[in-house]
Amino acid sequence: GIKYPVISNILRKVLRNADYLFADGIDLSRGVKRIAGKECMFLPSAKADVKYKKINVNIDAKKKNILFVGRLDKVKGIDVLVDAVKLTKRKDFNLYVLGGGPLGSLKNEKLNNVFFKGFVSQEVVSNYLGKCDFVVIPSRNESIPLVLVEAIKAKKPVIVTDVGDMGYLVSKYNLGEVVKPNSAVALKNGIEEFLDEGKKGYKKGMSNLAKEFDLRSIVKKFEAIVKKRIFIKKA
Known part of the structure; x- marks a missing residue:
């Protein structure tokens, strides 16, 4: 309230x-x-789709690659994600962290399979999305973050915390895994499940949801609602 x-x-x-x-x-x-x-x-909020040129983002194709995109602060849960990576004790994956913020000092943990890239351009984000295996959104509080929409459009499965609308959308459309928020153990388990089994059958759901977050579809929906209300008022 x-x-x-x-x-x-x-x-x-x-x-x-x-x-x-x-x-x-x-x-x-x-x-x-x-x-x-x-x-x-x-x-939904959305932005126009832009096709960025392909650039080398130096991802290790021999491993599974996890992507985090967002501000490095407590509300985005980057500290929980780093703790989850520590708990796995596994070395068969890399985590790439794109963004900066108050918790940027986490890079001093110097984990061999975690790479902090700082603030990067949207072109770089797009190329990491294209190369990664899945995206993790470990927020403590959230609605529908832009990175979730971008992951959907890039057809990448996601691990999200059950906050805001993320858990509902990911479960309804079979987009990935939903885990308890603010829990490194729950996130670790979700990551390990993805590493071991992957995520099958998610692309159909992503195609369906991507249409709802398409800017042209959103504009058409808005216009239809406004025109209908104007027509009713005139009548």
Whole structure:
């Protein structure tokens, strides 16, 4: 809930007076509906697809390669991921970490199979996505992160924590594994399961969900809703 009553009342009034209510998260849309007392439609955030040129990102093709993309802070769970890697004791995979932030000092752990690349361009991210075997999103709090959408479009399976909308989407569309948040042990087990068995049958679900996160589809959905409401008002 909102801590400040004055802000809460203003927000409620604004929402109730709006002609349309949209939210870019499923759980968020439910929260807005509770506050406003009226329907709030889920409309995903997306960006235009860009085809980046292929560049060498120096990934070891002889191993399984895991990718983390995001800010290095507690809410994104990078510390949990590093702890999970320590717990595995396995050397048959590499973890590539793209991003920077307050927990950048984790690179001082100097694990032989963890590579911190810092902030990189979207072109570099795209090429790592193309080469990795799966993506890990170990967040403590999240809605629908952009990296999940990018992994889906790149047809890469994911391991996500059961926070926000991630667990629901990954389970519904069979996109990968859902693990308990803030648990290095649960994440370790999820990683080891992927390393041993992989993830089969996920591409069909990814194709279906990718259509929902396609920018053109989102724009068409938005236009259809607005046109329908305008037509009803005129009638």
